Amino acid sequence: MNDLMNHGKENHGPPLVDLGRERPQVPVRARNLSPIVPRASIAGRALIAVVAIMTFLASITTGGVLLVSASAAEWQSEVASELTIQVRPAPGRDLESDVAGVTQALRAQAGIVEARPFSKEESAKLLEPWLGSGLSFDDLPVPRVIVARVQPGTVLDLPALRRRLAQIAPSTSVDDHRAWIERMRSMTNATVLAGLGILALVIIATIISVSFATRGAMAANRPIVEVLHFVGAGDRYIANRFLRHFLRLGLEGGVIGGGAAMLLFGFSESIANWFSGTPVGDQFAALLGTFSLRPIGYLALAGQAVAIAAITGWASRRTLFATLDEVD
Amino acid sequence: MVRFENVGLRYGLGAEILRDLTFQIPAHSFQFLTGPSGAGKTSLLRLLFLSLRPTRGLVTLFGRDVSLLSKDEMADLRKRIGIVLQDFRLLDHMTTYENVALPFRVMGRDEQSYRREVIDLLKWVGLGERMDALPPVLSGGEKQRAAIARAVISRPQLLLADEPTGSVDPTLGRRLLRLFIELNKAGTAVIIATHDITLMDQYDARRLVLHQGRLHIYE
Numbered sequence: 001m002n003d004l005m006n007h008g009k010e011n012h013g014p015p016l017v018d019l020g021r022e023r024p025q026v027p028v029r030a031r032n033l034s035p036i037v038p039r040a041s042i043a044g045r046a047l048i049a050v051v052a053i054m055t056f057l058a059s060i061t062t063g064g065v066l067l068v069s070a071s072a073a074e075w076q077s078e079v080a081s082e083l084t085i086q087v088r089p090a091p092g093r094d095l096e097s098d099v100a101g102v103t104q105a106l107r108a109q110a111g112i113v114e115a116r117p118f119s120k121e122e123s124a125k126l127l128e129p130w131l132g133s134g135l136s137f138d139d140l141p142v143p144r145v146i147v148a149r150v151q152p153g154t155v156l157d158l159p160a161l162r163r164r165l166a167q168i169a170p171s172t173s174v175d176d177h178r179a180w181i182e183r184m185r186s187m188t189n190a191t192v193l194a195g196l197g198i199l200a201l202v203i204i205a206t207i208i209s210v211s212f213a214t215r216g217a218m219a220a221n222r223p224i225v226e227v228l229h230f231v232g233a234g235d236r237y238i239a240n241r242f243l244r245h246f247l248r249l250g251l252e253g254g255v256i257g258g259g260a261a262m263l264l265f266g267f268s269e270s271i272a273n274w275f276s277g278t279p280v281g282d283q284f285a286a287l288l289g290t291f292s293l294r295p296i297g298y299l300a301l302a303g304q305a306v307a308i309a310a311i312t313g314w315a316s317r318r319t320l321f322a323t324l325d326e327v328d
Numbered sequence: 329m330v331r332f333e334n335v336g337l338r339y340g341l342g343a344e345i346l347r348d349l350t351f352q353i354p355a356h357s358f359q360f361l362t363g364p365s366g367a368g369k370t371s372l373l374r375l376l377f378l379s380l381r382p383t384r385g386l387v388t389l390f391g392r393d394v395s396l397l398s399k400d401e402m403a404d405l406r407k408r409i410g411i412v413l414q415d416f417r418l419l420d421h422m423t424t425y426e427n428v429a430l431p432f433r434v435m436g437r438d439e440q441s442y443r444r445e446v447i448d449l450l451k452w453v454g455l456g457e458r459m460d461a462l463p464p465v466l467s468g469g470e471k472q473r474a475a476i477a478r479a480v481i482s483r484p485q486l487l488l489a490d491e492p493t494g495s496v497d498p499t500l501g502r503r504l505l506r507l508f509i510e511l512n513k514a515g516t517a518v519i520i521a522t523h524d525i526t527l528m529d530q531y532d533a534r535r536l537v538l539h540q541g542r543l544h545i546y547e
Contacts, residue, residue, distance in 0.1 A: 230413075233434040
C-alpha cells in the first residue's frame with residue numbers, strides 16, 4: 001500500500017493521502033447534505049406562530065385604518081360638496097316665497113349645480129323620528145331646508161353668499177358642514193394614530209419574541225458554534241447559518257398571518273351579509289360600507305408581511321452578533 | 329511560528345496554573361507536550377488555539393501579537409491551525425464525511441474540489457466504511473479518528489492534538505502517529521499533548537514537560 005502523504009503547500013494541492021490501487025469507489029451517499037445548523041434545533045413552530053399572530057394583528061390594524069380613512073375621505077368629499085340652507089319662518093314673512101327666492105338665488109349662483117328645496121311634507125318626514133307621525137305641522141314654525149350641490153373643486157365665497165341670501169330672506173342660515181368635517185378629520189387622524197401605535201407595539205413585541213427565540217436557538221446550538229469557531233469560521237459565517245433559518249421562519253409566519261388577514265378582508269362581504277338586518281350589521285354598513293379593501297390595500301398588507309419577515313431577520317441578526325460577541 | 333514570553337494564566341482570581349512560560353515552536357517542528365494530569369496541558373493548547381487569552385505575558389502566533397487581533401483576524405489564524413480535542417467535538421447531526429469536510433465547507437470551497445481528498449483520508453484512518461454514519465453510532469476510537477481527520481484535512485500549518493491516541497488500540501495509535509509524522513514532514517508544526525510514554529518512545533522528538541505550572545524543555 002502506498003501510504004505516503006502527498007502534501008501540497010496550497011489547499012488545492014495534491015491529496016493529503018494517496019491510497020494508490022486501494023482507492024475506494026466514491027460512495028453515492030457521502031455528500032454535504034446536512035445543513036450546518038439543523039432546522040429542527042430551532043424552536044421554529046412557536047416562532048412561526050408568534051410571527052403569524054403578530055402579522056395578522058398588524059394586518060387587521062392596517063386594514064382597519066385603511067378602511068376608516070377611505071370611508072372618512074368618502075364622507076368628507078360627499079359632505080363637502082353639499083350646502084344646507086335653512087330658511088326659518090319669521091313673523092310677517094311668507095315662508096314659501098322666501099324659500100322660492102332663496103332657491104332662485106342659489107340656482108343663479110356660479111358653482112352651484114343643483115338646489116333642491118325640501119317640501120313641507122319632506123321636512124315633516126325629517127322631523128318624524130323626534131316628533132312622531134300624524135302631526136299637523138301647519139301650526140308649528142318648522143324651518144325649511146334647501147340642499148345645494150356644489151360643483152366639485154369649486155371654492156364658494158360663503159360670506160358673500162350668506163349676505164346675498166340674507167337680503168332675500170333675513171332668517172336664512174347657510175351651513176357648509178365645516179365643523180362636522182373638522183370633527184370627522186380629527187377622528188380619522190386619531191384612528192390612524194391609534195393604528196400606528198398598535199403597529200409599533202406589534203413590531204416591538206415581534207422583535208422581542210424573535211430575540212428570545214434567537215438566543216434560545218444559539219444556546220441550544222452552542223456546541224455547533226464552538227466547532228465552527230474551531231474550524232476557523234468567522235462570526236459572519238456562523239450568523240448567516242442561523243439567519244437563513246430565521247428569515248425563512250419569518251417569511252412563513254408573515255405569509256400565514258398576512259394571508260389569513262387578506263382572506264378575512266376578502267370574505268368580509270359574505271361575513272357582512274350574515275349580520276345584515278341586525279342592528280350591529282346595519283350600523284357597520286352605514287359607517288364603513290363593506291369591509292372589502294381596495295387592491296392597493298391588499299398590496300399594503302403583502303408589503304407589511306414582507307416587512308415583518310425582514311424585521312424578524314434583522315432582529316435575529318442583531319441578537320446573533322451580540323451573542324457571538326459573548327461566546328468568544 | 330509561535331513565541332511565548334513570560335506567559336501566565338489564571339482562571340478568575342485563582343492561583344496561576346501556568347507560570348512564566350517562555351518558549352518557541354519553530355515552523356516544521358514536532359514536539360510532545362506532557363506532564364501529570366492537571367498540569368495545564370489543555371490550557372496551554374487552548375492558549376495556542378486562541379480560545380483563551382493569557383493573563384500576562386506576550387504570545388505571538390504566525391508573527392502576530394494575539395492580544396491585538398480582531399475577531400475576524402483570529403478566525404483567519406484558526407484556519408491555519410488544526411486541533412484535536414479530548415472530547416472530539418464532532419457534530420452529531422452530520423455524517424462522518426460531513427464532519428471531516430467541515431473546514432473546507434467553512435472555507436467556501438466547492439464540494440467537488442475536496443470530495444476525493446476527504447474520502448481518501450477517511451479510508452486512510454480506517455473510516456472508509458463509516459462515512460455515512462452519524463457520530464452517536466461511532467465508537468470512541470472511530471470518533472477520535474474522525475476528529476483527527478477533521479483537524480488535518482485542510483493541512484494546517486500548526487496541528488494541536490490533545491491525547492489523540494487515547495481511545496485507540498496500539499496498532500492504530502502507531503498508524504495515527506505516522507499520519508502526524510508525515511504531516512510534519514510535509515511542513516506542519518505538530519504539538520501532541522499526551523500521557524502515553526509508549527507513544528512518545530516511538531518517535532524521537534522534542535518534549536515539553538509541564539510540571540506545577542512551569543515548562544521544562546527536553547530537546
